[in-house]
Amino acid sequence: MATTLKLEDRPRVLVVGGGYVGLYVAFKLQKKIAKAGGIVTLVDPLPYMTYQPFLPEVAAGSIEPRHAVVSFRKHLPQTEFIQGKVTSVNHESRKAVVEPADGGPSFEIPYFDVVMAAGSITRTFPINGLAEQGIGLKTIEEAVALRNQVTERIELASTETDPAKRRRALTFVVVGGGFAGVETIAELEDLARNLASKNSRLEVSELRFVLVEAMGRIMPEVTESQAEWVVEHLRSRNVEVLLNTSLADAEGGRLKLINMPDKSAADEFETDTLIWTAGVQANPAARNTDFPIDERGRIKAGADLRITGEFGPVENAWTAGDVAAVPDLSGGGVGGFCVPNAQHAIRQAKRLSKNLWASRWDKPLKDYNHKTIGAVAGLGLWKGVAKVGKLGFRGPLAWLMHRGYHGLAMPTAERKVRVIFGWILSFLMGRDIAPLMDLDQPRASFRAAAAPAPKPAAAAAPAAADAAAEPAKEPAEAK
Structure with missing residues (x-):
């Protein structure tokens, strides 16, 4: 009440x-x-x-x-x-x-x-395994978790000797080809390539990024020619862009994709990272x-x-x-x-x-x-696409327009300054690639330290030890 x-x-x-x-x-x-x-x-x-x-x-x-x-x-x-x-x-x-x-x-x-x-x-559909395996990108917590997930999977994959587990860890999938999905897969691919290039146990070519879109085109906010250019651009970065394709099942991280026109099987593979950006x-x-x-x-x-x-x-x-x-x-x-x-x-x-x-x-x-007035999208550092009125832009200029617009649109002057100065520091010192681990269980290390130490095994009784050390005596009948 x-x-x-x-x-x-x-x-x-x-x-x-x-x-x-x-x-x-x-x-x-x-x-x-x-x-x-x-x-x-x-x-x-x-x-x-x-x-x-x-x-x-x-x-x-x-x-x-x-x-x-x-x-x-x-x-x-x-x-x-x-x-x-x-x-x-x-x-x-x-x-x-x-x-x-x-x-x-x-x-x-x-x-x-x-x-x-x-x-x-976030708008979702009743897909088997989606709730258990997927993560959205609508909250700051999800963005931080994704950053940690990508960095962690790449690091663990570099020491994984099982080829199947290694492929699964290095496979990253985004469902939804709108602005959020395209920007997400482009930014994460940029990050992953940077991380892999710094790890001598990995090859950048081992990374697999897949963008799944149920419609016949991506990014309806821009012109069709710009959308086609973005698809070509992503594919040039070895991102698999699957149009007219839908996610049918995600149980246990094993994704089953189908072709939308006839619902036939399209592809099937495993991943540890499934990102859902298919609308709101x-x-x-x-x-x-x-x-x-x-x-x-x-x-x-x-x-x-x-x-x-x-x-x-x-x-x-x-x-x-x-x-x-x-x-x-x-x-x-x-x-x-x-x-x-x-x-x-x-x-x-x-x-x-x-x-x-x-x-x-x-x-x-x-x-x-x-x-x-238009739309702007970032596709990773120095890469972008923009539409302002009837004019289309792409490449570094569009990326600068993207940052300029959103830097000014960020609410409050204090936050604008923090974001813009952060960009300047990143330009001078490089991207911050350090993950923040165990955010979901921050007390884990303290609990381990505070847990009682295991007791040592009890020492054997002296008499038993002495008896074990003496040679066995022959029976009286043998004498």
């Missing part, structure tokens, strides 16, 4: 989720709402926002993991932060139920305005509300970013980002809606903040209308 949390009795803007939308809405409104006598409350299971476009570079050792996240406590000083998960929202009563991150008893929190910004989660879906938390939901589980929104149902806008209820079905007035969206990416989320958050504040003073609201 949820209990009522004792909070200050003042108008509250409750922000559900601390991704791009949640961070920017809280950042833009915290001072204004406080001066007006209210408070902004942000609820998220994590104490930081993750800049997801940097995750491939974090996995490749080009960016320090903590530099790719933004601390709520540091950068939202006038926002009330609650580390937990909103399990339900009842807008009719203007209350939300929050479950603390430590698993403590749930409590209710009242609000005046609510901003649904729960974002998205709206956070299921959206369904635990009394807001209108579309067939894809997204909260229905109007162009002014108010939650909008069959009977028009819902008062004091707002949404944006991956969890929302926001109309794309530019006409470039899939199905008439904005695609789920950081570019839209950040801009929607800024418009939402202005509209929410305007609604407090009964001022007119403006619609969100932004035409995507």
Whole structure:
């Protein structure tokens, strides 16, 4: 039974989720709402926002993991932060139920305005063995784990004498040929090649990278000619790009691939590293509300970013980002809606903040209308592809455009400086390839040191030892 949390009795803007939308809405409104006598409350299971476009570079050792996240406590000083998960929202009563991150008893929190910004989660399919063998790339923890996994597998493979186990350890597979998948496999291949070249027991040619994509092309955000160039580029680096191919089974790390047109068997091999980047879906938390939901589980929104149902806008209820079905007035969206990416989320958050504040003073609201300016992708150090308007770029220039755009888009000036100076240090001193081992069991070495020493075997009794040392006596009958 949820209990009522004792909070200050003042108008509250409750922000559900601390991704791009949640961070920017809280950042833009915290001072204004406080001066007006209210408070902004942000609820998220994590104490930081993750800049997801940097995750491939974090996995490749080009960016320090903590530099790719933004601390709520540091950068939202006038926002009330609650580390937990909103399990339900009842807008009719203007209350939300929050479950603390430590698993403590749930409590209710009242609000005046609510901003649904729960974002998205990784989209998966019921593939045998996927949950046990796979790892995504949507959180900073996954990026760090991938970096450790690649470095560890390469190091262990260099001392493995069993050819089958060696091949399995040096095989790395990415499922999903969108931006995330292509950037991930390119960055990790760059890292792996660097590691293998420094190990005299390995040959770079032993590394195997496989990109699996169910559609007939990769990276729908760029032009078809650019996508074809990326495929050629990856294949020139000995990355196997398998189009029209799907993962059918992953039990025990043995992957079974099938051809999509006729579902026939395509290939079968083993791997220790299976990375899943095959898209995202709206956070299921959206369904635990009394807001209108579309067939894809997204909260229905109007162009002014108010939650909008069959009977028009819902008062004091707002949404944006991956969890929302926001109309794309530019006409470039899939199905008439904005695609789920950081570019839209950040801009929607800024418009939402202005509209929410305007609604407090009964001022007119403006619609969100932004035409995507392009797309940039990094494919490892000094390699990239970009599309800006109708112009396409590739190679070092595109890579610089990729870093320039995301360096500027990284939230907060403090984080921008850390990331950019990290890039400069990497340029001068090289990529940081040191893995951080045993993060999942940090107390292992202490437990081993604190464990009681094994007792030595008991010494044999002196009499028994003396008897054993004496020669055997002949029986009396033999004398």
